Amino acid sequence: ILNVEQSPQSLHVQEGDSTNFTCSFPSSNFYALHWYRWETAKSPEALFVMTLNGDEKKKGRISATLNTKEGYSYLYIKGSQPEDSATYLCAYNAGNNRKLIWGLGTSLAVNP
Amino acid sequence: DVKVTQSSRYLVKRTGEKVFLECVQDMDHENMFWYRQDPGLGLRLIYFSYDVKMKEKGDIPEGYSVSREKKERFSLILESASTNQTSMYLCASSPGALNTEAFFGQGTRLTVV
Numbered sequence: 001i002l003n004v005e006q007s008p009q010s011l012h013v014q015e016g017d018s019t020n021f022t023c024s025f026p027s028s029n030f031y032a033l034h035w036y037r038w039e040t041a042k043s044p045e046a047l048f049v050m051t052l053n054g055d056e057k058k059k060g061r062i063s064a065t066l067n068t069k070e071g072y073s074y075l076y077i078k079g080s081q082p083e084d085s086a087t088y089l090c091a092y093n094a095g096n097n098r099k100l101i102w103g104l105g106t107s108l109a110v111n112p
Numbered sequence: 113d114v115k116v117t118q119s120s121r122y123l124v125k126r127t128g129e130k131v132f133l134e135c136v137q138d139m140d141h142e143n144m145f146w147y148r149q150d151p152g153l154g155l156r157l158i159y160f161s162y163d164v165k166m167k168e169k170g171d172i173p174e175g176y177s178v179s180r181e182k183k184e185r186f187s188l189i190l191e192s193a194s195t196n197q198t199s200m201y202l203c204a205s206s207p208g209a210l211n212t213e214a215f216f217g218q219g220t221r222l223t224v225v
Contacts, residue, residue, distance in 0.1 A: 032211040043116075044202070046213030089155070093211070098143055098162055099170065100214065104154040 004092045006103035013080050014111050020076045021106040023090030027071035032093040034100060035064055035075055039086040047075075047088075080110040115139070118203050118217035125224050131190040133220050135203030141215075142208035144186035146170075146178065148199040149219075155202065161186055162208070193224045 005024045013019050025033060032051045038044040048057045053068040061078045077084055087107045091100035119134035137144065145160040147170075157170030159178040167178050175197060179187045186205075190197055203217040 034213065036214075043216040043218050044204075044214075045216075049211055049213050051211050091155075098160065099157055102155040104152070 141205035
């Protein structure tokens with residue numbers, strides 16, 4: 001059974017703090033790693049889809065790195081703002097399989 | 113603006129009723145998915161479809177069926193609703209390539225009483 005694990009489960013930070021979370025996934029048969037942000041009362045929205053080992057992607061204050069050999073990805077948020085409060089989900093896509101295997105998410109709360 | 117639309121935001125049904133959850137996407141995507149989300153269990157795949165009239169079971173298909181008669185529409189059917197199917201149901205779609213993002217609907221909160 002393929003497993004995607006995210007840590008920490010939840011996080012409370014102050015506005016302006018930088019933070020990061022981890023997504024661990026099976027390193028064999030890797031195809032893609034997805035990051036999504038899910039705000040309360042909204043739909044999950046894609047942040048990044050990463051496929052190459054060593055890849056680093058950035059969107060504003062949010063960035064992500066990927067290590068497919070050891071099976072982990074980090075998501076970084078620089079200078080957290082209250083609007084960053086959400087659950088951050090990662091999902092793993094194995095080769096030739098259209099299904100995504102989802103982690104349980106990291107719930108981030110940014111206090112003003 | 114890409115869109116995945118689910119027919120209802122909130123739904124209350126009685127045990128034993130047949131329930132239809134509808135999902136429509138306007139992006140000409142090949143893949144469509146139905147998930148349920150429960151506290152502490154994350155997103156679990158019920159069924160998915162990669163083409164019209166094609167369907168594949170996900171991780172928890174029991175008690176559900178699906179229909180994809182047109183490319184833009186993917187329906188989830190609860191043949192005889194039970195209280196343990198009370199959940200948040202999310203529909204998603206994605207293009208055919210494996211490394212592309214999924215787009216989600218707003219979710220349907222189903223309560224079975």
